[in-house]
Amino acid sequence: MTAPSAPRRATLSDVAHEAGVSTSTASVVFSGKTKVSDATRTRVLAAAESLGYTGPDPMAASLRRGRSGIVAVVLEGQLRTAFLDPVTIPMMDGLTDGLADLGAGVLLLRDEPGDDGVSSLNTAPVDAAVLIGCSARFRASLDIVRGRGLPVVVIEGDAGEGIPRITLNNHDAAAEIAGHIRDLGHTRVAIVTLPAGGDRQRGLLTPERLALATVEVTVERLDGVREVYPDAMALATKASSIDEGVIAGRTLLEDPANRPTAVLAQSDLLAVGVIRAAEELGLRVPEDLSVAGFDGVRVDGIGDHVLTTMVQPAVEKGRAAGEQVARMLRGEQAESLHLTCRFRQGTTTGAPAH
Incomplete structure (x- = not known):
């Protein structure tokens, strides 16, 4: 006994015939590229629904376009x-x-x-x-x-x-937030940067390492801050994360004699990590340490604080x-x-x- 064949899939031509319009008009209804009357559109869509037609085959359309x-x-x-x-x-x-x-x-x-x-x-x-x-x-x-x-x-x-x-405008934005810190009266400032290159090494961003930096965003934001604070120490991280911010914050704040009064982080996640590191050491933000970020994203974990930051679009x-x-x-x-x-x-x- 021969197995019944699968029902033929309705085509756009079938829909056009059922709706009493040309195939090109039916095509326009589905593509939306040209306006048709509401009555025509309603008639074509009703015909499509009755025939079980769900729209043009995207694979076939891609093949026709060569894309x-x-x-x-x-x-x-x-x-x-x-x-x-x-x-x-x-x-x-x-x-x-x-x-x-x-x-x-x-x-x-x-x-x-x-x-x-x-x-x-x-x-x-x-x-x-x-x-x-x-x-x-x-x-x-x-x-x-x-x-x-x-x-x-x-x-x-x-x-x-x-x-x-x-x-x-990474450079100018970083310079603007550094100017805010300067206007508050801070002179001992440190920078926590995004990764500088493929090595993703933590640690001091020396002139030698900076010369090999390949991540343009990191370099631009660093240059912007150093336009205001030319001698500010920069500490590179492995990633933009709260955990990396905590590690960098501990490094910067562990020595009370050489502790900065403000930290400029190149992302909000890093900034939150620095705040957590400060709180671990019993430091108050902003009374004992000012912290600013970059991005303007919603980040949990800093209580009632609102992070000072540059909001990127x-x-x-x-x-x-x-x-x-x-x-x-x-x-x-x-x-x-x-x-x-x-x-x-x-x-x-x-x-x-x-």
């Missing part, structure tokens, strides 16, 4: 830890907003090679890429993307001539990158955009004790 409909976003290190950074989440929200009109999906890739020594960026079926420039492997990822001839947008990294960038940064990718995939000219951070004074900074 995968996917944009790669290259994140630093292990993907399981990428979203522990509270800046990443709003940035990714903005990125997907920026790609919404394009109808593209997002593929998250790590910036390090796999077990076979080959980066997944070499073979991933993607139409374009967004690179986060604070990664130590940023240059290698950029070379892969350019070698494949893919459109690419870089967030906070120097990609060279012709590559659109989404940047922040994380959502706008991601959205701008997505919009520029969409422009390139539509055949339009993309552009670089420079965004501005906003100072927010909280309760964690005050005049030094005398």
Whole structure:
């Protein structure tokens, strides 16, 4: 006995015939690219529902366009830890907003090679890429993307001539918050930095180490503070995390005779860690120690305090990158955009004790 054949999947042509319109009109209803009358739209959607038609086959559409409909976003290190950074989440929200009109999906890739020594960026079926420039492997990822001839947008990294960038005023923002600390009267200031390079070594950021630094965000924010405090000591961390801030804070505060009266951290997570280290030692914030961060994200663990920080436009940064990718995939000219951070004074900074 012959097994019954599977029912034929309804096509767009079937829907058009059922609704009494042309196939091109039915296509317009589903694409939304051209307006049709409400009556026509209602008739086409009703026909689609009666036939069980759920919409055009995205795979077929991709094949017709010669595209995968996917944009790669290259994140630093292990993907399981990428979203522990509270800046990443709003940035990714903005990125997907920026790609919404394009109808593209997002593929998250790590910036390090796999077990076979080959980066997944070499073979991933993607139409374009967004690179986060604070990664130590940023240059290698950029070379892969350019070698494949893919459109690419870089967030906070120097990609060279012709590559659109989404940047922040890291230098000026860091100088502004350092100026706030100076105006409060602090002279003994220390800096807790983000990782400076691929080695991710903790410790004093000496001129020799700084000369080899590859993370542009770290260098820009450090230069901004040192515009105000040229001789401020800088301590590098392994990552932007509260735990790393605690470790750096303990190192800076363990010697009462050489203790700074203010610490400028390059992320809010690091700043919270410094505050916790200060509290371990019985220091009051801001009476005994002023602490400022950078990012303007919501971070728990500092009680009733509001962190003094620079608020970066994380959502706008991601959205701008997505919009520029969409422009390139539509055949339009993309552009670089420079965004501005906003100072927010909280309760964690005050005049030094005398």
